[in-house]
Amino acid sequence: MSCPILFDMDGVIADSWEPFFSFWSEVLINLGAEEMATEEQILALFEGNFFEELSHKVPGNWMQPAFLSHARLAHLQFMKKCPSIPHVSEGLQHLSQDFPLYLVTSNFAEAAEHFLENQNIGCFREVLGMEHSFSKTDKIRTVMKQHSDQPCYFISDTSGDLHEARKAGAIPVAAAWGWHDRPTLEAANPAFILDTPPELLEFRTHI
Numbered sequence: 557m558s559c560p561i562l563f564d565m566d567g568v569i570a571d572s573w574e575p576f577f578s579f580w581s582e583v584l585i586n587l588g589a590e591e592m593a594t595e596e597q598i599l600a601l602f603e604g605n606f607f608e609e610l611s612h613k614v615p616g617n618w619m620q621p622a623f624l625s626h627a628r629l630a631h632l633q634f635m636k637k638c639p640s641i642p643h644v645s646e647g648l649q650h651l652s653q654d655f656p657l658y659l660v661t662s663n664f665a666e667a668a669e670h671f672l673e674n675q676n677i678g679c680f681r682e683v684l685g686m687e688h689s690f691s692k693t694d695k696i697r698t699v700m701k702q703h704s705d706q707p708c709y710f711i712s713d714t715s716g717d718l719h720e721a722r723k724a725g726a727i728p729v730a731a732a733w734g735w736h737d738r739p740t741l742e743a744a745n746p747a748f749i750l751d752t753p754p755e756l757l758e759f760r761t762h763i
């Protein structure tokens with residue numbers, strides 16, 4: 557069996573920064589954390605685990621079921637309309653012929669499924685969203701258990717994800733076309749960096 561390749565969604569496959577930023581900046585303003593509602597500050601939350609960073613920086617009991625159901629509806633709506641990053645789907649299609657692919661996202665699984673369906677991307681064995689766990693390390697470990705004799709790769713555009721992948725025992729791979737810039741990704745010491753989506757077609761050369 558071939559090794560599993562896990563993909564982050566937002567920024568790597570889905571071109572979702574604009575609606576994501578618009579939703580979360582409004583949430584932060586409504587919570588009275590205006591100073592956090594900038595692109596720079598929200599991107600910085602992804603240098604760790606997004607949910608953990610958020611709860612440290614904006615303490616309080618606000619992530620309750622009512623908030624989560626409002627967030628779910630907003631994410632469902634914007635992910636339905638979200639375009640994919642050009643040339644990523646060709647790379648996914650190509651890799652899925654030889655490797656089991658998984659989607660590991662902090663987004664809602666249902667929102668991710670809508671996006672994949674609208675974009676005609678049908679190559680993932682499973683989608684592990686935030687309902688599965690807020691921790692990407694946990695989600696990566698869940699997949700790794702199904703392929704325990706194989707190395708596992710996790711491709712992401714944020715440094716926090718690369719750290720979580722390493723913690724899970726997976727090989728962290730950076731995608732430099734997404735939300736974090738190259739220096740931020742380099743600081744997380746990925747095994748290698750893919751600069752553009754067509755490089756997914758050459759992924760095998762790195763294994």
Ligand SMILES: O=C(O)COP(=O)(O)O
Binds near residue numbers: 565602714
């Ligand atoms: O890169 C990130 O961490 C954000 O992407 P995700 O919402 O698909 O997890």
